[in-house]
Amino acid sequence: DILTEVEFPGIGKAPIGSTPVKLHGTPGTIRMRPPTLGEHTDEILQSLGYSAAEIAALKQSGAV
Incomplete structure (x- = not known):
């Protein structure tokens, strides 16, 4: 059970590491998948004050 x-959207099923600690009576579960690479980039850059045009320029240049 490791x-x-x-x-994953666009990928299908993929293995991820399971909960490393198994407790009797309260077993850990995976509640949501981890984010895919770059999934939250726009939101993070917006929260840092980047405009949509600046984010587009960063993507165009390959920086993100």
């Missing part, structure tokens, strides 16, 4: 399969 790995658990989760569904």
